[in-house]
Amino acid sequence: xAFLELTNIHKAFGHHVVAVENFNLKVERGEFISFLGxxxxxKTTTLRMVAGFELPTSGKIIVNDxxxxxxxxxxxxxxxxxxxxxxxxxxxxxxxxxxxxxxxxKPAGEIKSRVxxxxxxxxxxxxxxxxxxxxxxxxxxxxxxxxxxxxxxxLLLLDEPLSALDAKIRVELRSEIRRIQRELGITTVxxxxxxxxxxxxxxxxxxxxxxxxxxxxxxxxxxxxxxxAFTASFVGQLNLIPITVADAASGRSTFNGxxxxxxxxxxxxxxxxxxxxxxxxxxxFGKVAGKNLLDGKVESITFLGSIVRTRVDIGGSxxxxxxxxxxxxxxxxxxxxxxxxxxxxxCWILE
Amino acid sequence: MKRFPFFAxxxxxxxxxxxxxxxxxxxxxxxxxxxxxxxxxNAYTNILISERFQRTFTFSFLAALATIAVSLLLVAPxxxxxxxxxxxxxxxxxxxxxLPFVVPAIVLVYGTVRVYSRPPLSMMETEFGTNFLVVMGxxxxxxxxxxxxxxSGLRAIDVRTLTEAAQSLGANWFTIIMRVIxxxxxxxxxxxxxxxxxxxxxxxxxxxFILPGILSFGPYMVNLNQTRTYEAAAVAILSFGxxxxxxxxxxxxxxxxxxQNQQIGGTR
Numbered sequence: 001x002a003f004l005e006l007t008n009i010h011k012a013f014g015h016h017v018v019a020v021e022n023f024n025l026k027v028e029r030g031e032f033i034s035f036l037g038x039x040x041x042x043k044t045t046t047l048r049m050v051a052g053f054e055l056p057t058s059g060k061i062i063v064n065d066x067x068x069x070x071x072x073x074x075x076x077x078x079x080x081x082x083x084x085x086x087x088x089x090x091x092x093x094x095x096x097x098x099x100x101x102x103x104x105x106k107p108a109g110e111i112k113s114r115v116x117x118x119x120x121x122x123x124x125x126x127x128x129x130x131x132x133x134x135x136x137x138x139x140x141x142x143x144x145x146x147x148x149x150x151x152x153x154x155l156l157l158l159d160e161p162l163s164a165l166d167a168k169i170r171v172e173l174r175s176e177i178r179r180i181q182r183e184l185g186i187t188t189v190x191x192x193x194x195x196x197x198x199x200x201x202x203x204x205x206x207x208x209x210x211x212x213x214x215x216x217x218x219x220x221x222x223x224x225x226x227x228x229a230f231t232a233s234f235v236g237q238l239n240l241i242p243i244t245v246a247d248a249a250s251g252r253s254t255f256n257g258x259x260x261x262x263x264x265x266x267x268x269x270x271x272x273x274x275x276x277x278x279x280x281x282x283x284x285f286g287k288v289a290g291k292n293l294l295d296g297k298v299e300s301i302t303f304l305g306s307i308v309r310t311r312v313d314i315g316g317s318x319x320x321x322x323x324x325x326x327x328x329x330x331x332x333x334x335x336x337x338x339x340x341x342x343x344x345x346x347c348w349i350l351e
Numbered sequence: 352m353k354r355f356p357f358f359a360x361x362x363x364x365x366x367x368x369x370x371x372x373x374x375x376x377x378x379x380x381x382x383x384x385x386x387x388x389x390x391x392x393n394a395y396t397n398i399l400i401s402e403r404f405q406r407t408f409t410f411s412f413l414a415a416l417a418t419i420a421v422s423l424l425l426v427a428p429x430x431x432x433x434x435x436x437x438x439x440x441x442x443x444x445x446x447x448x449x450l451p452f453v454v455p456a457i458v459l460v461y462g463t464v465r466v467y468s469r470p471p472l473s474m475m476e477t478e479f480g481t482n483f484l485v486v487m488g489x490x491x492x493x494x495x496x497x498x499x500x501x502x503s504g505l506r507a508i509d510v511r512t513l514t515e516a517a518q519s520l521g522a523n524w525f526t527i528i529m530r531v532i533x534x535x536x537x538x539x540x541x542x543x544x545x546x547x548x549x550x551x552x553x554x555x556x557x558x559x560f561i562l563p564g565i566l567s568f569g570p571y572m573v574n575l576n577q578t579r580t581y582e583a584a585a586v587a588i589l590s591f592g593x594x595x596x597x598x599x600x601x602x603x604x605x606x607x608x609x610x611q612n613q614q615i616g617g618t619r
Contacts, residue, residue: 080519090534100520
């Protein structure tokens with residue numbers, strides 16, 4: 001049996017607003033799971049139901065073989081980290097980290113050694129006597145993380161913990177969270193709207209939209225083999241080319257009379273208008289035999305650091321082509337006529 | 352160079368004159384008890400050694416402490432709960448707490464006397480009964496100040512997230528209120544308490560009509576005014592001093608609180 005099981009979770013606010021619908025998920029012990037989706041997709045509501053701050057309208061939540069669906073939040077032994085840190089302003093860092101242990105009636109000596117251990121774990125060993133307002137945002141969030149795991153919870157829940165931080169701190173703290181999670185082997189649910197966070201941190205990602213699960217899979221699966229149009233367009237950049245299905249059995253289609261091959265059949269009938277999906281980084285410039293080829297005109301070139309994004313007008317439709325940046329890179333000029341190539345296995349017909 | 356803000360200073364000066372002229376007159380009057388030509392503190396010493404002053408002052412002081420206790424226990428948890436669970440009820444609660452501003456105290460007195468001077472709730476006969484009713488009346492009068500103080504304190508912290516953080520760490524409601532919410536409302540609760548204190552020390556209407564005889568400080572001051580005018584002026588100055596002390600305490604405690612000027616509970 002899985003460590004955390006959410007079965008047929010349904011959550012409605014009032015009679016009309018359905019926040020979460022038919023949510024089913026099994027999380028293994030020690031797994032790092034992310035809920036990824038746009039705001040209002042129900043990811044935070046689902047997390048809050050696991051934490052006990054919201055009750056599901058129907059459905060069941062089981063942790064470690066115990067049904068906790070209606071257990072009050074303070075009896076769940078679940079550590080929670082909030083976007084706003086939520087450190088207690090009247091307590092020192094040590095007071096914050098030790099709060100849960102003090103509530104649990106642990107002896108002072110044990111609390112102290114555990115707090116010291118936690119401070120070392122988050123690399124803030126000499127910060128025990130400071131107050132939250134004396135810390136930076138990143139440090140506050142580390143303390144919040146330490147406070148959540150100090151009680152040795154059976155689950156660690158993080159609700160957009162990095163959203164309030166600067167880009168650089170965000171990336172730093174991201175790997176910090178993953179390191180600590182691995183070290184402790186704690187089962188973790190992480191809510192984010194940031195695909196990069198979800199892709200880089202998770203063992204598995206749950207992509208959510210309008211209260212429903214769109215897809216569950218490893219970051220590799222989610223990015224490379226999205227099963228729904230939503231997942232495909234929400235995670236990563238995606239080009240959509242309007243095509244007509246030419247041969248359903250082989251997955252061949254046409255765009256402006258040009259034949260484009262895919263590597264898998266489609267269930268759509270021949271002659272159907274559909275969309276061909278492919279990632280910008282799977283494309284390149286130049287006529288290459290054996291690949292799909294499209295002629296177009298360069299509209300714009302944007303330098304993004306590690307990649308260079310070019311927008312190419314292929315006749316009524318504009319697509320992005322990403323090139324890896326290197327010092328010797330030769331870029332086309334804006335307005336130049338180019339040929340774009342991509343392999344058959346890189347694209348698929350959205351159904 | 353910046354121009355001297357003449358007009359602003361003029362207005363401030365007018366304000367100062369408006370407030371301080373009567374006070375200065377009262378102070379001067381209170382010092383003339385012995386003769387028209389010299390100053391003396393006899394009015395103050397007469398008052399401070401007077402048994403009636405000590406008795407009524409002590410009574411009002413204790414009544415103020417009782418009122419603060421009742422008011423804190425009533426208003427603070429209510430305001431917290433409304434903030435957390437029933438935010439849509441906030442305007443209603445705010446309206447109720449404002450009623451003492453709208454309904455004159457004499458109406459409250461009349462209602463209290465009518466209800467509590469006959470069975471089954473005859474409480475006007477006993478000392479405990481009248482003391483109890485007076486404290487309840489004071490509590491009602493102080494409610495607008497107490498609620499507003501607590502409410503603004505609650506708005507300055509992220510009550511909901513702090514509560515949830517404490518819950519997830521295993522804290523029950525009592526622990527959350529005593530260890531997380533109240534300590535972060537310290538300044539707000541204290542300012543509510545000092546305002547309540549100042550109100551109770553000078554309260555006249557409820558004290559005068561519910562208590563048998565002159566037991567509390569407000570009616571004592573009024574009575575003094577009719578019989579011993581120099582001492583009355585001295586008491587007025589003393590009670591002003593007491594009020595200012597209360598307000599000064601609010602300011603002083605508000606400044607010293609850790610993290611008050613920082614954002615509390617992180618970004619929102």
